[in-house]
Amino acid sequence: MKRYKIIFSASGTGGHIFPAIAVAKRVKEPIIFICSKYGMGKTIFSEEKFKYILIPIKGFLGLKLFEKLKRIPLFLLSIFIVLGIFIRYRPRVIFGFGGYASFPVLFWAWLLKRKYFIQEQNSIPGFVNRLFSKGAQAIFLGFPNTKIDGKKIFTGNPVREEFLKINPKEEISFPLKVLIIGGSQGSKFLNETIIKLLPEIKDFPIKIYHQSGKEFLEVLKREYEKYGFNFEVFDFIKNPWDYYEEANLIICRAGALTIYEIISSGRGAILIPFKGATDNHQFYNAKFLEEKGAAFLIEENERTGELLLKYLKVIWENPKLLIEMGKKAKELEVKGGMDLILKNLNFYLEGKGYAISQS
Numbered sequence: 001m002k003r004y005k006i007i008f009s010a011s012g013t014g015g016h017i018f019p020a021i022a023v024a025k026r027v028k029e030p031i032i033f034i035c036s037k038y039g040m041g042k043t044i045f046s047e048e049k050f051k052y053i054l055i056p057i058k059g060f061l062g063l064k065l066f067e068k069l070k071r072i073p074l075f076l077l078s079i080f081i082v083l084g085i086f087i088r089y090r091p092r093v094i095f096g097f098g099g100y101a102s103f104p105v106l107f108w109a110w111l112l113k114r115k116y117f118i119q120e121q122n123s124i125p126g127f128v129n130r131l132f133s134k135g136a137q138a139i140f141l142g143f144p145n146t147k148i149d150g151k152k153i154f155t156g157n158p159v160r161e162e163f164l165k166i167n168p169k170e171e172i173s174f175p176l177k178v179l180i181i182g183g184s185q186g187s188k189f190l191n192e193t194i195i196k197l198l199p200e201i202k203d204f205p206i207k208i209y210h211q212s213g214k215e216f217l218e219v220l221k222r223e224y225e226k227y228g229f230n231f232e233v234f235d236f237i238k239n240p241w242d243y244y245e246e247a248n249l250i251i252c253r254a255g256a257l258t259i260y261e262i263i264s265s266g267r268g269a270i271l272i273p274f275k276g277a278t279d280n281h282q283f284y285n286a287k288f289l290e291e292k293g294a295a296f297l298i299e300e301n302e303r304t305g306e307l308l309l310k311y312l313k314v315i316w317e318n319p320k321l322l323i324e325m326g327k328k329a330k331e332l333e334v335k336g337g338m339d340l341i342l343k344n345l346n347f348y349l350e351g352k353g354y355a356i357s358q359s
Contacts, residue, residue: 004032004051004089005349009106011059011099012039014183015255019121020097022158024050026342029349032089034082036101040236047238055081059100061127061278079104086112093348095119098126106132115348119341120146121157121256123288124281138344140337142256143288153357155341156334157260162241168266168326172248172319174205175230179247183255183274186213186235190253190272193305195223200309202227204316209243211236241265248322249315251308254286254297262289263332268325270311275300294329 006029010016017035021044024031030051035041037054045052057078058071082104094109094116096102109116110132118136120129123143133139133150141148142157182190191212208231212220217235224231237243244250244265252258254273262269271289273282289295298307315321343356 005029005092006031006095006345007034007085007089007091007093007105008032008095008097009034009102009104010041010097011101012036012041013099013255014040014044015121015257016097016099016101017041017044018160018257019119019158020095021048021050022160023095023119023338023341023345025161026338027345032085032091034085034101034105036099043236053081053085055101055104057101057104061100062276079107082108086114093117093345095345096129096132097121098129100128103128103131110135117341117344117348118150119158120148122146122281123256123284124279126278126281137348140341140344142260143285151357153340153344154334155337156263157256158338158341159257159260159264160241162239163244163261163264166241166245166265168330169248169323172322174319175207176205176249176316176319177207177209177247178249178251179243180208180210181237181240181250181252181258182211182213183253183258186211186216187253187274188213188215189274189300189304190251191216191220193272193308194251195220196305197309198223198227198229201312202229204312207231209237209247210234211240248319254282256281256285259285259289262295263329266326266330268315268322268329269295270298270308271295272298272300272304272308289329289332292328292332294325294332 008020008031010020033050033052036057055078056074060068086108094114096106097119115137117138118129119140121142125148133148136150138151138153140153140155144154210233212233214235220233250267250269254271271286273286286297290297296311298304
């Protein structure tokens, strides 16, 4: 039986899975991914060459008591499935990329005294990462001021290599190309906000690329056609780096991965954080860019559409602003962050027992 020295675990959204894939593609040892079967895991991993195992765990946060009780059997089943994976493959190093699906993996790593690392994407750490942080060999941080116990190393968030090849825009031409992303599964609020805004911007010189999620795919197509827009709508974009390269402006939520894709590609952005995010972490992710002059920040409320229109008009009147914002975003890129993650991982695979905090 083939032995896998490394297990990576991540919950079922692109924000957890894609940073894990970005690291895994730079690791020479074979890796098993463990991910929830509920979410984007199967869709994403079916396009990759990694071995992956989907477990039936679901999250608990934000649910009523009865709904939480209904999910306990899935939680316990996932715990025992992961134990079986540990027994079968005998991993030496575990790497948790956050979210509820990482709990069973980090739990057994902690209990069986396996070496484990954590990658915290957000400015406000998630519950599972906080729970296991003290026992980690290192916690790799996406944002410099994240408060979490343990051996912290600021590396920025890993992004897929294709994003690193994108250069900041040196000039802006019309039609302005706008990429709208509501996260890997789309955003109902963002989609509805855009639909309401279409009559106001139908005469703007603009081309739109929109990742909508499945629910709004046909609705958005009809609305864009109704007002005569030049557009492309997708339920999910498998090659987002191509659209970031095309785009002059990104309108999006403020998940940690999206923030670092904006940084790596050097694009100006209008950020609309999801107000239901745990501990309001998307707002603080967005502040990281806004405070550096790399993005506009709009909170999710009844004035979102009004403010979005306001900022779009500012950009139409002064499109060179996007060049300045993109350069400020690119300045936030963490040089050598991925190398630090890989050095630490390799040191523990080689049996060396300490964390490296500098590349």
